[in-house]
Amino acid sequence: MAEFFHMGGYGAYVWAAYAVFAIVLVADALTPLWQRRRTLHDIAARLRRESTRDGARKNRAPTTQDPTA
Amino acid sequence: MKPGTTSAACAALLRRDLALIWRRRGDALNPLLFAVIVVALFPFALGPEAQVLERIAAGTIFVAVLLASLLSLDNLFRSDLDDGSLEQLVLSPHPLSLLLACKIAVHWLTTALPLIAIAPLLSVFLHLPDTVLPVLLGTLALATPLLSLIGAICVALTAGMRRSGMLLTLIVLPLIVPVLIFGAGACNAAQAGLPYGAPLLWLGAWLTLALVLAPLATAAALKISLT
Amino acid sequence: MKPGTTSAACAALLRRDLALIWRRRGDALNPLLFAVIVVALFPFALGPEAQVLERIAAGTIFVAVLLASLLSLDNLFRSDLDDGSLEQLVLSPHPLSLLLACKIAVHWLTTALPLIAIAPLLSVFLHLPDTVLPVLLGTLALATPLLSLIGAICVALTAGMRRSGMLLTLIVLPLIVPVLIFGAGACNAAQAGLPYGAPLLWLGAWLTLALVLAPLATAAALKISLT
Amino acid sequence: MNPLVLWFHKLGSPPYFYRLAGRFQPWLYALALITGAVGLYGGLFIAPADYQQGDSFRMIYVHVPCAWMSLFVYVFMAANAFVALVWRIKLSETLAMASAPIGAAFTFITLVTGSLWGKPMWGTWWTWDARLTSELVLLFLYLGVIGLYHAIEDTRQAARAAAFLALIGVVNLPIVHYSVVWWNTLHQAQTVSLMGQSKISSSMLWPLLTMAFATHVYFFASLLARSRAALLALESGKDWVREIALRESAQEARAHG
Amino acid sequence: MPAIDLVDTPPLLAAHCLAYARNEEPIFGPLDFSLAAGEVVLIEGDNGSGKTTLLKVLSGLLEPTSGEVLLNGVHLTLAKLSHQVALLGHLAGIKMELSTLQNLRFAVGLGGIRPGITPPLALASVGLAGYEDQPVRLLSAGQKKRVALARLLLVPAALWLLDEPYANLDREGIELVNRLLTTHAQRGGAALITSHGAYAYTSGTPRKIALNPGTGNRESAIGPKSTPTKDASA
Amino acid sequence: MPAIDLVDTPPLLAAHCLAYARNEEPIFGPLDFSLAAGEVVLIEGDNGSGKTTLLKVLSGLLEPTSGEVLLNGVHLTLAKLSHQVALLGHLAGIKMELSTLQNLRFAVGLGGIRPGITPPLALASVGLAGYEDQPVRLLSAGQKKRVALARLLLVPAALWLLDEPYANLDREGIELVNRLLTTHAQRGGAALITSHGAYAYTSGTPRKIALNPGTGNRESAIGPKSTPTKDASA
Numbered sequence A: 001m002a003e004f005f006h007m008g009g010y011g012a013y014v015w016a017a018y019a020v021f022a023i024v025l026v027a028d029a030l031t032p033l034w035q036r037r038r039t040l041h042d043i044a045a046r047l048r049r050e051s052t053r054d055g056a057r058k059n060r061a062p063t064t065q066d067p068t069a
Numbered sequence B, C: 001m002k003p004g005t006t007s008a009a010c011a012a013l014l015r016r017d018l019a020l021i022w023r024r025r026g027d028a029l030n031p032l033l034f035a036v037i038v039v040a041l042f043p044f045a046l047g048p049e050a051q052v053l054e055r056i057a058a059g060t061i062f063v064a065v066l067l068a069s070l071l072s073l074d075n076l077f078r079s080d081l082d083d084g085s086l087e088q089l090v091l092s093p094h095p096l097s098l099l100l101a102c103k104i105a106v107h108w109l110t111t112a113l114p115l116i117a118i119a120p121l122l123s124v125f126l127h128l129p130d131t132v133l134p135v136l137l138g139t140l141a142l143a144t145p146l147l148s149l150i151g152a153i154c155v156a157l158t159a160g161m162r163r164s165g166m167l168l169t170l171i172v173l174p175l176i177v178p179v180l181i182f183g184a185g186a187c188n189a190a191q192a193g194l195p196y197g198a199p200l201l202w203l204g205a206w207l208t209l210a211l212v213l214a215p216l217a218t219a220a221a222l223k224i225s226l227t
Numbered sequence D: 001m002n003p004l005v006l007w008f009h010k011l012g013s014p015p016y017f018y019r020l021a022g023r024f025q026p027w028l029y030a031l032a033l034i035t036g037a038v039g040l041y042g043g044l045f046i047a048p049a050d051y052q053q054g055d056s057f058r059m060i061y062v063h064v065p066c067a068w069m070s071l072f073v074y075v076f077m078a079a080n081a082f083v084a085l086v087w088r089i090k091l092s093e094t095l096a097m098a099s100a101p102i103g104a105a106f107t108f109i110t111l112v113t114g115s116l117w118g119k120p121m122w123g124t125w126w127t128w129d130a131r132l133t134s135e136l137v138l139l140f141l142y143l144g145v146i147g148l149y150h151a152i153e154d155t156r157q158a159a160r161a162a163a164f165l166a167l168i169g170v171v172n173l174p175i176v177h178y179s180v181v182w183w184n185t186l187h188q189a190q191t192v193s194l195m196g197q198s199k200i201s202s203s204m205l206w207p208l209l210t211m212a213f214a215t216h217v218y219f220f221a222s223l224l225a226r227s228r229a230a231l232l233a234l235e236s237g238k239d240w241v242r243e244i245a246l247r248e249s250a251q252e253a254r255a256h257g
Numbered sequence E, F: 001m002p003a004i005d006l007v008d009t010p011p012l013l014a015a016h017c018l019a020y021a022r023n024e025e026p027i028f029g030p031l032d033f034s035l036a037a038g039e040v041v042l043i044e045g046d047n048g049s050g051k052t053t054l055l056k057v058l059s060g061l062l063e064p065t066s067g068e069v070l071l072n073g074v075h076l077t078l079a080k081l082s083h084q085v086a087l088l089g090h091l092a093g094i095k096m097e098l099s100t101l102q103n104l105r106f107a108v109g110l111g112g113i114r115p116g117i118t119p120p121l122a123l124a125s126v127g128l129a130g131y132e133d134q135p136v137r138l139l140s141a142g143q144k145k146r147v148a149l150a151r152l153l154l155v156p157a158a159l160w161l162l163d164e165p166y167a168n169l170d171r172e173g174i175e176l177v178n179r180l181l182t183t184h185a186q187r188g189g190a191a192l193i194t195s196h197g198a199y200a201y202t203s204g205t206p207r208k209i210a211l212n213p214g215t216g217n218r219e220s221a222i223g224p225k226s227t228p229t230k231d232a233s234a
């Protein structure tokens, strides 16, 4: 087993290469998940904010049409 | 009520841009200073050995000229964008590519030409052999318009953003690597006593192509990044 | 109605500047890219021979880092000036030099530190011997804060002008040539197997001095160029 | 209408694509993982050591598939960029922009693993060889496209600008490659081509091909995931996205108590 | 190049179902309106209701999300727009470094000139006689605005799109704008102007288009109204 | 640090023979005026008469050519000014990239805070509730102005110098400014505002300082006048 990891003296290089391969691709796979979560978060926050905005507007200008959103 | 002719518009644009540069002639010298400074830093950084400096002279001058004209490219549309003039250009009834070609020409005349003029001085700093100087000037004369034209496309792409700054350098880099290789390569070949005609011919061919296509591409890119 | 404490003001400034850089984190990478690109241009310009590249490696990296941090210095006060924030800083009840020291610290942390971190990669491109790398990193760690501090004084002097751009480079140049000579000199000495302690000590001494005096000078210069 | 055209039309509709991609995506990830595991097992355990390079040759199983992918992804991106610019199809913009970071990742892996391979084989991390240099330029092109895309405010405009750049890059890559070849052979011949013609035994070959397949499948899985995330951001004002956002935030609120 | 003297062609500008959304967020909602030659119409709306955005769409700088714009009955494209529309936005396309006269000369070179007027005359008629050689940078906020107004006088555009033309101007300047608008309308031109209702265009038939703030005004109130609003300073 | 509750100290701000010349060209002529706590004074003048310049001098950003300025009876120096003056110019010192709330937080960190108010409260009271996380860049012209007004509410400055605070604001915004001014005056603050006379500050005792345009107004008319000008749209 140790010999397997040793890779005939090239272990450091070989395993570093495989590690880079794994790390970069795992990071690449995780980014969309993270992006998706953040986007949905932002949208939910924006929806909340918009509702406070519309509320404030209604108080200021009672003549404006009721927003249908 | 009739709009003016296209040639009148180009003339007005050339006149205005030259007037602007004249108004800010201090700024117009900046690329020149930058190139001089980059070249002047190398003897300090590498030590004063003449053989080392001579070996890297042509390449360093090329890199300095290239960086100087790239950094000045950033201003090609910047101020026009900031004050709304670019919108007026896009909204004008004349072919945008022609108007942009005028702007590129002004840029080359006011930044690259002075750089070529000062190249002999730079080559003295770095002990470039006198025999190589004509080759250097020739390649610069072919390479700098190419840089202005290629650069203009990239600037147009980045025009939509505020402060594109060095992102521009990143985008331009892959496109100018061939220019650098052939330009500096010709000088290095001349210095080594090898034939240097082929790279010059290549540069000439590319320049002809770029003169036709780059203004069109620039206009297309600008329209993308403005709407 | 009481004004806040000075430490609160500094903290607010640090927080805001970091938030701004985070908002424009793409821009923050620019100096890094610029240095990489300048270094990458040299092999194209000089040819791929390892011996040539090795000889000029340390000096070129030093010049590239220096240019990158100088060009980014231009933005140190630019946006604050453009939107009136700088007026607010000057009008604030807290010592201006302290506030400016915070700004300089943020600048160093966000531009020079990444440059130092990427220096090993740059040295691979130019075949810098592995033994010289620690010396290079050490000199960069001493030289870059010195550049930020000296540069800040000059930026403050040119803050009154729009688009000072490369004039800045011209003013800064004479001040940083000694830094370049000692910094690159130490690396070249190390590469040649000579002792390199003395220049490092000099750099350290200057840095100590600049840490104390530069913020004060910057504040004075800024006040001059704003009124 | 021709059913195939109709299907393409439907595919162009973001909510439909989002749902369809959501259905495919887990299967693609699973397939990539399995074939990848098989390929790596074959490469690390079954394939014999190379008679010339010893065990260091096992780097081939990550280096070469990624190198192939770095080129393949660029072609894919440029094709989508072309469609996006000419026919203004939103989905193509999304696909082009989603493939850029994946391509950059593969290019990065190629450069790093190549470097790691070069140190023991050539004794240096980096030389300015034609292929290596072209690959570096390719990385810069990818970074330029990504940087441009993120630097422009309006996402659709950004996508169009970046697509334009990607197309210019296609024209440029061969020019760079041949100029670098020419430049490299001017002074001296670098002795680089170590592996070019060595015949490869089938026990070495099949893991390589399996890995190549796995990376292709992975690319499409990642592409779908990225496109889905991007579509959510792009269509954030549309009702179907709002529904998803509200649903997820409600779930989260429940999960946190 | 088509002549633009179209006093009797029905609508100079017509918009059908025009809407704009930024990142899917509606800025102004489906709007229908038309503008005849000789008309000046005021766009009213609160802060953030999309007035500036509407003008940018009409000038072709932004592409509408839906709907269409017809100019003299033909579809509006960027190229067609060019010499029939003059936009005065927050950014006037004026070079701070150049003198007022140089700026106007350039505008004329680019866009052509109306018969019977010259740049110096235009400068004089906006009250900047004597400032011909002054770099624009050295002018005050209101004086800069006047330079932009002088450009309108010179360029042969039938449709003026003016974003808050009254802002920063003193009383005399406001009268100047009103005078310019009246003359332009009499000549067969038309203008759309935004304003917060403080200084209405007072002669002619001031009509208003109201933008409801933010709600994406799907059923926005459009149509001729006749009361100019002077009660702003309450 | 001195306390600034100075409701009964005689003049909050006094200027004697204040004049400013740029390159020997007089911009505004020797001015004498004083401003008591609780007062709001309107600076009126045509375009280019030097209103903006006067405010810059009073805030210490420009040095007057002659004359002196006393704040609470003491000479005005840059350092003293700092937390007693709040300037709202054309440039508000607001970062376009940051959100409205982040901007206000920074202003508070730098300048301190009035008791009894927080940044979110200030935002709400200028009608920007719900815009807390919006980058300022994405706001319309009038909304940006409101952010700048919110800063005034937060920072403990006794003297407000406002350059055209009404420009770009809708009718509601104008009322908002008037409300802010009234409250500030009642609290013992004072304000100098420039305006073209269109929207005068209507409550309290509106006094005006008139600057004669361009002439370097050596004998400028100063003193209390009582007619607010509402007849602007003529």
Ligand code: HEM
Pocket (backbone or CB within 6 Å): D060, D063, D064, D067, D068, D110, D111, D112, D113, D114, D115, D117, D118, D119, D121, D122, D125, D126, D131, D132, D133, D135, D136, D194, D195, D196
């Ligand atoms: C930083 C260094 C390196 C880079 C950037 C690099 C890049 C590439 C690229 C782009 C390809 C794909 C070429 C194509 O399909 O047309 C490739 C293929 C390959 N590379 Fe590398 N490489 C590097 C170092 C190495 C080293 C050190 C070795 C082995 C000694 C190596 C062995 C191979 C092999 C065997 C192939 C497949 C050849 C083929 O398909 O014809 N590479 N490399």
Ligand SMILES: Nc1ncnc2c1ncn2[C@@H]1O[C@H](COP(=O)(O)OP(=O)(O)OP(=O)(O)O)[C@@H](O)[C@H]1O
Pocket (backbone or CB within 6 Å): E022, E027, E045, E046, E047, E048, E049, E050, E051, E052, E053, E054, E214, F137, F138, F139, F140, F141, F142, F143, F168
């Ligand atoms: N560049 C932008 N990106 C995103 N949203 C924007 C942008 N510019 C404006 N907005 C938003 O769009 C809406 C309309 O803005 P617009 O500038 O058209 O308003 P306006 O009617 O001109 O207001 P004002 O009277 O204050 O000038 C506002 O809610 C604003 O927040």
Ligand SMILES: Nc1ncnc2c1ncn2[C@@H]1O[C@H](COP(=O)(O)OP(=O)(O)OP(=O)(O)O)[C@@H](O)[C@H]1O
Pocket (backbone or CB within 6 Å): E137, E138, E139, E140, E141, E142, E143, E168, F022, F027, F045, F046, F047, F048, F049, F050, F051, F052, F053, F054, F214
């Ligand atoms: N930076 C400058 N350099 C030289 N002269 C200037 C500068 N800024 C303004 N001026 C001149 O000074 C005079 C006063 O300008 P100022 O901006 O104070 O006027 P203002 O009263 O604010 O006018 P407005 O109502 O148009 O804003 C003007 O004649 C102008 O041309």
Ligand SMILES: [Mg+2]
Pocket (backbone or CB within 6 Å): E051, E052, F140, F141, F142
């Ligand atoms: Mg507006």
Ligand SMILES: [Mg+2]
Pocket (backbone or CB within 6 Å): E140, E141, E142, F051, F052, F163
């Ligand atoms: Mg003013």
